Amino acid sequence: MSETATRGPSKFVPNSTRFAAQPDGRSARRRKEGWTRRLPLLPALIYMIVLTQLPFLATLYYSVRSWNLLTGRNTFAGLDNYAAAFTDPTYRTAVLNTVLITSATVLLSMLLGVGLALLINERFIGRGLVRTLLITPFLIMPTAAALLWKYTMLDPDQGMVNVLLRTVGIQPVAWLQEYPLTSIVVSGAWQWTPFMMLIVLAGLQSMPHDVTEAAAVDGAGRLAVFRHLTVPHLKPFVQLGVLLGAINVVSTFDGIFMMTQGGPGTATTNLPYYLYQQAFQSFEIGRAAALGVVTVIGTIIVAQAALRLLSGLLAGPEVRS
Incomplete structure (x- = not known):
């Protein structure tokens, strides 16, 4: 078997x-x-x-509550606080000031950052020391930087800006009273320029040298290399710096509180400072909370755009390879 x-x-x-x-x-x-x-x-x-x-x-x-700390009123308000926020002329002024301060500060700091990055990307004696000095403004606390600009730079009598104006025969200017929005933008750009400079400098140092050398051998001038090679290479870095800077600048509070207190009038009142006024000066907690929700939603929208751009930058080398 x-x-x-x-x-x-x-x-x-x-x-x-x-x-x-x-x-x-x-x-x-x-x-x-x-x-x-x-x-x-x-x-x-x-x-x-x-x-x-x-x-x-x-x-x-x-x-969604109507809560005032002074009167003790605390009742259900529904969407009245949101409706009051969007119909309030001061709120619309705060929104406009927020857009102006954010866009002007980010644009000015980016232009200065690109220029400084191009300069310190070149080799020269003492380049390390110059880089360190240029980064210093970004390391100063915003409150200290605001006080520095208010008293040391823009003071009507003893400020360094007016001292320089007197030397050339120009009358002193009360900058914080006559040009408050410009003063806030300049002080903010002074502090955020090093941040933009570092991002652009990282982009410049990641640029392949063989491409620029080949362009120079083919007879391309420095302006042509910058326009056709450097600018396209720096575009994603500039976009990233603008978005990250906008996320931070849109919540500016320290400089406005220390320099202008939102004034004169409402000339420099932005959304964070207007929220502070509603909560800690008018004691309208419900309205301040509604303003906070609106501000957070706007910040989330900008943050999502920044995260998508950052994801694209990280995924870019893998796609190209």
Whole structure:
């Protein structure tokens, strides 16, 4: 009798059935390893939720309440606070000032940053010291920088700007009273120019030298190389700097509070400062909360655009390769 007949008919087990249990085991093991890696991060996640999401939920709750700390009134208001915010002429002025301050500060700081980055990208004696000195304004606290500009630079009597104007026969100017918005923009651009300079300088140093050398060999001048090679290469870096700068400048409060107090009148009142006035001067908590929600939504929109651009920059080299 053959061996096959002794053992009986063999049972055929398909491969799909034979190995069906293995993927389930591997997926379970992977899920377990994933939780093992994520578990140490759980306290940090809870901490962030407590510090950010719970206060935001409380802000949403207060934004539909009519709550005044002086009178003690605390009633349900629905969307009245949002309607009052959008129909308030001071709010519209604050929105316009926010747009003007943000756009002018970011544009001026980017132009100065590009110029300085092009200069310090060249080799010269003391380049390291010059770079360090140019970065210094970005390291100063915003409150200290605002006081520096208010008293040391723009003071009507002893400010350095007016001292220089007197030397050329020009009468002193009360900058914070006559040109408040310009003063805020100049002081903000002074502090944000190093940030823009560093981003553009990183773009310049990542530019391949063989391309520029080949263009120079073919007879292209410095202006042509800058226009046709450097500018296209720096475009994503400039866009990233503009978006990141706008996210930070749109929430400017320190300089306005220390230099102009939102004045004269409402000439320099932006959204963060107007929110402060509603909450801590008028004690209208509900309206201030509604303003905060609107400001957060606007900031999130800008932040999402910045994150998408940053993701595109990170994915760009992989696509090109």
